[in-house]
Amino acid sequence: MHVGVLGADHTWFMTTLMICYILTPLIEKIWKRIQYKKTKWGILVGLFIVPFIMAYLLPNYIFFITYHVCFYAIVYYVGSNWERLGKSTNKSAVIYFIVMCLAFATRFIGRVMIDGTKLYNLVIVNYTHYVAAAYIFMLFSIIFSKVKMLKIVQLVEGISFEIYLCHYMFIVGPVSVMYITGNWIINSIIALLFAVILHKLSKGIRKILRVHST
Structure with missing residues (x-):
């Protein structure tokens, strides 16, 4: 999806993200008011099926x-009940890995066989x-x-969102660094480092602005 600035194409999701945030209080109230377990599962199944139907009935820009x-x-309900629904066992890990592989395989097979169709572009791509x-x-x-890696997880979590927002600029955008060397791995590391540096700079600027605003 072209958004006007090369390297910012992936930020299209921000609009949808804001809409989901705005709807969060409403979604929370609805889930809390539903008392019966069967009703909840029925709604979950319905929410999973509805996008498939909408793909064929709605214009693409509304569907997206x-x-x-x-x-x-769906994710909000699962996340809110993760302690009850989630299972941290080796068997669960194997099941999660298999389902993940099946999702990737389905997408790959779909691309080879029916690429360009509405079934692939709107249904298979989005579901997988x-x-x-x-x-x-x-x-x-x-x-x-x-594995005791809490500090590493917290470090990555603290910068991952900003890196996601700006890393693409250093790959294909006007400040691309992907041609500095002939090795794509080194270039990717350089792009990541630039994104981290930009994150640190923006964090420092925010601190300065907060000090001057108080």
Whole structure:
């Protein structure tokens, strides 16, 4: 999706992210008011199926917003009940890994066989994207619960959002550093370092602004 600035294409999701944040209090109230377990599972299944139907009924620009909201409502429920629903066992880790691999395999096969179709572009791509992301998250939650790497996790978590927002500028944008050397691995590390430096600078600027505003 072109947004006007080369290297900022991936920031299209910010609009949808803000919409999900705005709807969070409403989603929370709805889940809390539902008392029956069967009703909750019925809504979860419905939220999972609705995007498939919307892909064929709604214009693409509306679909791309509404389907994120459906999956966000599912993720919010699972996240709110993770201590009850999640299982940090080796068996669970294996299951999560298998599901993650199946999601990637489905996307790869779909791209080879039906690339360019609505079924692939809107359904398979989006479903496998969410499923793979969810199970990667759950898999790593088990790994990090068993390995004492809290400080490393906190460090990465503290800078990951800003790095995601700006790293692409240093890959394909007007300040691309991907041609400094002939090695793409070294270039990727350089791009990551630039993103970290930019994060540190922005953090320092925010601190200065806070001091002057008080």
